Amino acid sequence: MSRIGQTNTVKQALRDLAALVARLGVGGIFFANGWAKLEDGLKITGAKFLEQGAPAPGAWATVTMLAELIGGALLIAGLAVSVTGLVLFAEALAVFLVAPPLNPISLNELILLGAASLLLAVVGAGRVSVDHMVVIRRRESEAADEFAADTEADRVIASFKEPDKPAGDAPAGEPRSVEDTAPHPRPRVSGGEAKTAEAKTAEEPATAPGDTLVAGRKKPSSRGRRTTTD
Secondary structure, three states: OOHHHHHHHHHHHHHHHHHHHHHHHHHHHHHHHHHHHHHHHHHHHHHHHHHOOOOOHHHHHHHHHHHHHHHHHHHHHOOOHHHHHHHHHHHHHHHHHHOOOOOHHHHHHHHHHHHHHHHHHHHOOOOOOHHHHHHHHHHHHHHHHHHHHHHHHHHHHHHHHOOOOOOOOOOOOOOOOOOOOOOOOOOOOOHHHHHHHHHHHHHOOOOOOOOEEEOOEEEOOHHHHHHHHO
């Protein structure tokens, strides 16, 4: 590997490590704040928002508690970091504008958490995250689909390239029957056989119309009998 490649690899590893540390820190603080609100209860949390001048303190207590608990857990896991970071940034900005904390330390913490959430939403979760695993699986699935499509296309193209087989082709392994078209000489008849055949033909009397052969003899027709009797 070249020096440029090694440098890029090191930079990418440092980015992933920085994103992981930022996610764990920011997500952990958000989750801890939400858990503290949950332990104090909605009444106590609502009373704190009321002191800060927030309208509908009960609703503010519920919304901020859920956003910090769920958003903090998602940041720690690295799941949907872009959306989660924007939601947490919006929550911090809304609290800063509507009901800013009276304690300066809490106010500074709110500003830092909002800025870090926005940064994570833009930069991303890094490779050590659930988001990266989802992206890898999606890419693998897309690659598998593309490979299957290419294989099917190659098979179709190969089927078009194969020549059509004649209809009269015999199956593989069976000999094809070849029609014998060569001329063959006619069988010769000897002189004795020819004379015998002619003699038999001459001895056979011609059959008159109306005669019937009965047991090897000709039976005269009924017309001949009537004429003789008369």
